[in-house]
Amino acid sequence: MAEVAAPHTKMRAQVPAARWLECVHCGLCLPACPTYLELGTEADSPRGRIHLMREWAEGRVPLTGEVVRHLDLCLGCLGCEAACPSGVRYREMIEGARVAVEQSYQRRWREALLRRLVVDLFPYPDRLAILLWPVRLADWMGLGPVVRKLPWVELVPLPLPRKKAAAALVPARGARRYRVALFRGCVARVLFPQVEAALVRILADHGCEVVVPGEQGCCGALAAHQGDRDRAVTSIRAVLRVFTEPVDALLVTAAGCGAFLRSYGHWTEGTELQERAKLLALRVRDATEFLSSLKLLPPARPLGRKVAYHHACHLAHAQGIRDEPVRLLQLAGAELVRLEEADLCCGSAGSYNILQPQLAQRLGERKARNILASGAEVVAVGNPGCSMQIQAALRRLGADIAVLHPVEVLDVAYRESTA
């Protein structure tokens, strides 16, 4: 009856055997899993995926297209880790499985090509900028809303911001309290330069000198999420080469990058990079985390707009940052409204909305409906991927609600006060 596979050495090499025993099969992760909530199928729940990964590792189930499909459908949002009473390290399991899948499974050519494109294009700001030229042209011709109905293009913010070169060093206004470095992120700097600008303004105004190394590339998360360990480690090596200056903190506005930078130690285990990688990881701070530690003064005029806060998975679940962004919004004087399922993944999940468009769209619309029901005028989101996904989903529902980074919201409040 059961197909018998040889114990899978590639998978065994990725996840220590004892890890599997930490899951006691209680099922408390089920309601925290977006794919389970949408599909209702056990194999698309964290418990089901752990079950499948273990059966594969221990040779009771072969690695088939069906197994890969269920593992691919995982968003990697880590909502399950937050819900688990036994401290199961799901992230290490699924990331390990992804590496093992790429080492031992032949994908169909279309799928392989698409995945290849994602890691060949998005992590390179120059290539991404060129890719966006047709969209820029369409926007200039006034066709922006029309082309935003196309798949993929719908994810591009409207209006598309102009490319801006960042200054290599922004001095503090007044006495210098801190010296910080800015990690720009590959997609974030092209599609959301205004977030970076807002952060630098607030930092400089509050006594922080900001260093922005020019040569920086991708953090490696996109490759890692696809199980491409070599490429991820190459990115890590490059990042370690660029960020060598002593700083008080390495600031990130993209939750996805921040979470991955913090896991550098794990990804470089057993290599000569590990020591440096761990040191860098220790200095990583999300922008909202750092700003809320600065004891900023509130803007003279409170913002007074209704704001809903969406918890980006890689902030809330991966980094445990839940209160800090909300504190910034409160500081800005926003009127916070209650958002149902605020910490349920929006379906963006790195490149998920490109690789798994159907489920991503369902989750995006679920998020957009909750936002509409909240009565918010603005949605605050601490991750560029979520911003793109939520903007697209709101546009599909015909809703006109601004999607901003919490740092932008605070910046708007400051600027409106002085204007």
Place this chain on the structure above:
Amino acid sequence: MQWAHLRESLRTVVGSEGLIEPYEARKVYECDGYTLERAVPELVVLPASTAEMCAVVRLLHRAGVPFVPRGAGTGLSGGCLPLEAPVMIGTSRMRRILEIDSLNRRVMVEAGVANLEVTRAVTEFGLHYAPDPSSQAACSIGGNIAENSGGPHTLKYGVTTNHVLGLELVLPDGEAVWLGGWVDDVPGYDLRGFVIGSEGTCGIVTRAILRLLRNPEAWQTILAVFPSVAAATSAVSAVIAAGVVPAALELMDRLIVQAVEQAYHFGFPADAGAVLIAEVDGHSAAVQAEAEAVKKLCLDAGATEIRSAATERERAELWKSRKRAFGAVGRLAPNYCTQDGVVPRTCLPEILQRIVAIAERYRLRVGNVFHAGDGNIHPILLFDERDPQEVRRVLEAGREILAACVELGGSITGEHGVGVEKIAEMPLLFTPQDLIVMQALRQVFDPEQRSNPGKMFPSPGGCVEVARPRRQVPV
């Protein structure tokens, strides 16, 4: 050929998304929260409404195929193990809250709705659904009904059957019937009550009308540290004797307290023998007086330390030690088996002594968590599933513990149900005649015994030894 035909007919009812065929995708349905026995279903069907459910069950009826119902798969006795039924029917796509009647404090939900979702949906009206099993975030209302689930707060508020006004049951021939209704106390036999706790052997519940309670005006949570379990249980008896009915009375013994302390550092003394958590709720004046009484009785019984909480944050902090107990124990050993038995409250010290003796005899480590107020014990036996000898000893020790519960005038399960895990223990509690009568009643609903066959009752011949070798121990 006929099987292929059935599969295609089922597909036309539930669509491709509701039919799970590939072996790998079915494999994950081989067990629930009870992982010692496993069986992979031949087919998993996930209907999305009562109409689909009826159509599915009708097709199975015509084909004469047995089936097993499944909720969220959080059960702890293997109730949804597909042992003698090739088809599994899940309710995970039936998750709608259909009607909230806040004025009359009732709600109608589909069977797949999670327990906690009900409370979440009615919070804005200041109401809640009282039964609160530990798995309440995940477990389904349908599964709660099948198991007649309890939880920490059942001491004061009762179990599932006290909170289900009516239910819609799809009989094994595919016909849907309503038992009970929107009001209390429907005349005639209480068929609703019969179905609650029947572990899926009468058909599949698809909708239910639940009673909602008003949130208490005030509450206070008290945590008391005792030098021994005996001292703590005497405090429990004293509290009940004084006429106080706490909403919850939870007890943890030395091994559990130490595990929790090691994992989370609550600052419990190193020599703590037991920790008792009591919660009183109701009108603020009464709560104040009752909380003082509980504190005094605990001190009289020898409590060395008392903490109390009256804000949501402090309360969550106190409960954390109890709610995280299982996770903390998970760090002591690769696996654990949670037993579930009941003894009269006054026998708690004695059952504990016996459990310690049994564990020693089988060379096992054991910790205890009790719903002390209603004498519901949860011995947690630690083991390593890779050691088949130890697994066998765990199963046997568990069996002896249950026999001891029955001897002391208790029962073999407080809230986890019989499932497959405790079939062999049923004759300890019931005479052959009792079991025959129960099965005759089941025949009224399921004459062909196609709904969840092989559960609850020892197989014909009714012999413990028949059931025993079936236990598959993973190695």
